[in-house]
Amino acid sequence: MTTRPLAAIVLAAGQGTRMKSDLHKVLHPIAGRPMLGHLLASVGELAPARTMVVVGARREQVEAFATPLGAEIVEQREQLGTGHAVAQAEAALGGFAGDVLILYGDVPLVRADTMRAMVERLHGDDAPAAVVLGFRPADPGAYGRVIADASGRIAKMVEYKDASSDERAVDLCNSGLMAVRGEDLFALLARVGNANAAGEYYLPDIVMLAEEDGRHSAVIETGVAEVTGVNSRGELAALEGQWQTARRAQAMVDGATLIAPDTVWFSHDTKIGRDVTIEPNVVFGPGVTVADGATIHAFSHLEGATVGARADVGPYARLRPGAVLGETARVGNFVEVKNATLGVGAKANHLSYIGDAEVGAKANIGAGTITCNYDGFFKYRTSIGAGAFIGSNSALVAPVSIGAGAIVGAGSTVTQDVEGDALALVRAPQTAKPGWAARFRQMMAARKAAK
Structure with missing residues (x-):
């Protein structure tokens, strides 16, 4: 593991409307612990210098849970895409000179070992500009695609809405999780535009922007279960x-x-x-x-x-x-x-x-x-x-x-x-009255017959 300081940015600003709940989506529990709690525990195993949680709707709920765990809160007032969400942490990080992990509060079961592997790959001999965590679901559906060679070098990343039919045929998908050097991250984000089908600022666009600068990025893979997200x-x-x-x-x-x-x-x-x-x-x-x-x-x-x-x-x-x-x-x-x-x-x-x-x-x-x-x-x-x-x-x-x-x-x-x-012994003494029950029944039967 690199000795550079590490920061984690956890995105948790979404509305979570499909949950149909008054409780913020990332606070819904799995195995008795809020989803965000699972993720922050795994991040904690890496002893990060900073942990930032980007919030929006129901900020007060997330803040009340995350702050006692040592996380810092950053607000995204408008939800304009993942790239925009990460950019909100720039001022708080203040020129952070270290590595940055970008995670999602509704993708709770990413293991600390996987996070370490992402950071280690960032410091591989080929020094990629960014490391993307990919996976291969049985049904790739509407996930963004990662076009990469056998070594994991990324040729292109594209959102499903913007992908061609050939690109949609690729089964290597983008989990959204990334590792980027702090010195590169926000400079690249500043160049991200929103000329796409959704009109949003996409975080994965930094991969292609780095490519334009002559710097490649890499993908490492993990299993589907580890990067499964929750929206309902x-x-x-x-x-x-x-x-x-x-x-x-x-x-x-x-x-x-x-x-x-x-x-x-x-x-x-x-x-x-x-x-x-x-x-x-x-x-x-x-x-x-x-x-x-x-x-x-x-x-x-x-x-x-x-x-x-x-x-x-x-x-x-x-x-x-x-x-x-x-x-x-x-x-x-x-x-x-x-x-x-x-x-x-x-x-x-x-x-x-x-x-x-x-x-x-x-x-x-x-x-x-x-x-x-x-x-x-x-x-x-x-x-x-x-x-x-x-x-x-x-x-x-x-x-x-x-x-x-x-x-x-x-x-x-x-x-x-x-x-x-x-x-x-704390009870009244037992008494017995011989014949009382029979006389009682006879008397009550007579009363009932008289009616």
Whole structure:
């Protein structure tokens, strides 16, 4: 990789009308992360000196997302083409003496390695004026074409609207992504005109302008999936599907078992260990780590959770942010865990809510137990000691502590601390009235007959 400083210009000024959304197009998520977030993360791997995002419509949305990630915002007040959009960054870059990558916010899955390859090609022995990222789709459709020789030297680039029938027959297409030296970029852009079918200032025109100066440009190729853009909800869903397919395959390569791979949905940052088994219809939201040997049973939903080695989750379990399960812990069917830690070997097998709590090692939480953690204004914590046993249908009203080894009788509503190894019974004594039920039915039947 060259030691020259690098700047990235990300174009995100389009209206995105085909999305039919109040949310800016580049902020629609793939794998739980906005498209622009995917791209900026890949750019970040190259440690750029500057990252510029060119915005237009709904500027405030993009700015609110990108600025905390270290990006600088440049506005394109009128959408007059890709060349015009890049030119808006000139003043902000202020004579930047380095390499410039030009990227698109709605083409989110370009890998950092591909970006590096573009910059490295820019500094090849033949010193091309610009490097274009090309691809060969099954249906080239209306993509701009790249006419190049076997070495990748570009003879011509042409937009589909302006291409001849012979040029349209070429299947090497322009992704729009480019690498150009900062010293060349804006001087070339200043010469770009708009005498074309759309009346726009096309960024690819700089390739032919450099050619007029006696300087050639080069194309390198990548796969279609990496440069697939998103302009509609259908395209968003299709790209999500491609991403998920690749991620599932990688999970299995890494040693996880997916019983029905097509039904498992990962997030961009999901971490899965070896010998993990994932049953059908499991959804991983952002921020999940699953350690070696764990099992996630069918129809479970995990987000912001850490699952320990050989732990067992589900079916129909929900782990919310802050859920931490220790080794061999068990969270069973219709159990919800939020901002709570279950120690090694702890169990909550059925129909329980464990929120804002610490559950000690090998504690057992009976069916229907809830930690009452919210009074309508504040959240409070529950502590359950190691080896404690909480009987079914208990309500633990926080803040409350159940000591190690304590037993809480079924049906209890616990409002005070329970010391270790104690038995807590919080329920009315059972009474029985022999014959009462039969007399009650007889009396009610008589009343009904009298009507």
